Amino acid sequence: METPGRTFFWQLTGVIFVVFMTAPLVLVILFSFTGGDIAAFPIPSLSLRWWRALFAKPEFYEALQNTAIIGVSVSAISTIVGTVTALGMLKLSERAAAFVTFLLGLPLLLPALVLAVSLLSFFIAIGLKLGLFTVMLSHLLFTLPFVVMIIFSRLRTFDLSIIESARDLGASPMRAFWTVTLPILTPTLIGAALIALSLSIDDLIITFFTGSGAATLPTLVWSMIRTNLTPATNALGTLLLAVTLGGTLIAMRLTKFRG
């Protein structure tokens, strides 16, 4: 029965979950602004000291550049391929489309490590030089399922009579696509691209193995954690979080994607 007490209890449970999910990340961000020598309490003063330290590292800029190259190309390719795939799936039967979704989702089920080392072995076997290109190829494997899923679920609820109205008013199929279908889909496509970008930027394991030492932001964090641990790591982590979470947030606004 609904009583104020119970409502409060459930809302409190929700709040506890939110704290559990976000508090560790908030701590990481907070410690990036410490004036002290380590990422820990107490924080003697707030300062941008560790951000300056981060921006003074030459390897930061290299990693940033690599991450940007990989992220943007992965995002663009997976959005284009994803759109074509989703449009194709629309013509398939319900069952066939579900099967395609299932197939594409398989790589997500595997532990990232297994995916990473099997890709690594494959690239070595066919003699492909490891580097930014192989990382980009590998990322497509886990960005595509999300992109296809987002675009396909939007297309499925797409009111086809809108296109028919455009045709009825004299538009050719191509013109209807450019003037009606695409503008309506644009927010979804941008959203899907941003999700792909976030996923690509966030990846450590697959990048680490298939990139053969090519530094990206997450691999830089990884090496910083393992070698000299300073709050500069927090600054870099905060930057990564801001990009991936920001991208996801905008994407969800645009696509109204709710799982």
Add this chain to the structure above:
Amino acid sequence: MKASRLPDGQVIRDGAMRIRGQWSVAWMMTPVAIIFTLLFILPSLNYFVLSFWRVAAFRVVPDFSYANYARALGQHLPVLLYTFKLALLTAMMTTVLGFLLAYVIRFRAGRLAPFLLLVTLLTLFGGYLMKVYAWKTILGNEGVINTALLGLGLIDQPITSLFYSPGAVVVTLVHFLLPFAVLPIFSSLRGVEEAEIESARDLGASGWRVVSDILVPRCRTGILAAFSLCFLAAVGDYVTPAIVGGTISMFGRIIESQFGQAFNAPLGAALSFVMLFASALVLLTASLLLRLWRPR
């Protein structure tokens, strides 16, 4: 096939159109098919073949031997079992918590629900490494918990067992896997009407019976998906034990080391397939158990 003139012509024309339709679908599915084949099917096959090869003088040599599997199941079996124990614990905790959170979002949070869902989705898509790193700052010797306890005078030495412990690994994994568990269960729960729950209550069911008779059977797919995702991710993770697990040996770390220091890719491949096969058995058992779950 025989038919009169007019329908015959129509049959041909319909057929041509259908074929043309199929062709265009085929063209549209080509890019994704190429990517999927090139980056998933072929690498997986290659990886499987590799697991039967061997290493000689730091070179991978083609062979057909079960030696890698024998080693994986012999020498490394204890670590596999230990890893499965932790992964099982992680997956069960995450699934239960994920179920609870999904239930709160779907039925109980009211105006808070969209916000809870947003936070869940946000933490799904980013911050993997940061989450693991965060727990180092929380549980470590100079971490938040120890400094707080020291500051309060409750302890005078940092509690070292917080960190570099199986507990730390499990907590970290649960934290980062939680959104992955919430979403599939939540999407199952979306199909459950509030009236179903109210009907069950009306017919005399207690809160627990509603969970066992209605919610769990109605969310079988979601629960299984959540459990599988979490279990596989936990079994194969090596970053978490490396950062917060200290010397704790987990299977992922052993696989990883075959591609690093140990330089034995065939053994790494065999270890991976042993892990995947054993995981498949666990998940199969889980799905059977869940199917057997019938309201009494």
Add this chain to the structure above:
Amino acid sequence: MSENGLVRLEGVSVSYGTFHALRPLDLAIGHGDFLAILGPSGCGKTTLLRAIGGFQRPTSGRILIDGQDVTALGPEKRPSNTVFQGYGLFPHLNVRQNIGYGLRIASRGRPEIAREVEHIAALVRLQEYLDRPIDKLSGGQRQRVALARALVMRPKVLLLDEPLAALDLKLRQTMQEELRRIHREIGGTFVFVTHDQSEALSLATRIAVMNEGHLVQIGSPEEIYQRPQSRFVATFLGEANVLAATRRAGQVTFAAGGSFASKGADGDIAIAVRPEVIRIAPSPGTADLTLRGQVRDRLYLGSHLRYEIGLADGGRLVAAADATDRRNLHAPGDEITVGWAHDAQVLLDK
């Protein structure tokens, strides 16, 4: 209305913060009643039903069922059962398991459950569908499963939330007959919520009309229809002309002319007249009251003619006349006299 009803609500109210879904109200539902709670959407009727069923905790007041105070009890502990608007059937169970669910919760023996389920399935005519999954049933069959699932518990009171709203017109009529038959056969106490006045009139033995969280009138269908106490009830149930009038020294005069004697305090009053009691060009002696007017519009509706008549004060009057009587035929623009009997009109409280 018996003093000690089977279900008694005493000062029950429900509010969410500053929003009052249900104003404090008293209500007694007798044994064997078939009570309709009728009102427009948002009037609090479903809240009232949910309060009786135990899904909504009242902000104040007490609820008694068969003398037992159930205010603090959850739905699972109340001797009432509910048929939900969306039915709330369990899609993972078949018809038999759905109907038997409550008995299983109550730990009844297997043979007893089987017997009871068969019995109730016969009552709602579902015997042939017992082993079907829910998603293979039509809307009407689902309705019957929901009904059977609640009835098998032999509730002291059966609550139905808009039971027929999801069905199409034909099915709705069939189910109305079915509900009446079932009520007759088991002789239970039924309470149902509806926004459909014709459904309330044809099904219920008593009607409680609600508006804006208030219980505005309760009585038999005839009482509610023929003796509405307020403008709201008069116009919500069927069609009614509400005419403005003033009372001076025991004499009521319509704004549109015409008067009659009536005791009471002086002031402005309202009078409701149903279209079907209005006579057009009444022969002398058949009407106690007459007004002059002009035909504005005439609609042919098969069994009757519907006239819209403009009155002297600019007001409008709707009258229904027998379409088979040639004398009733008037064209728009015709000046006519309309009238009705004293006891056919109702003086409204407000």
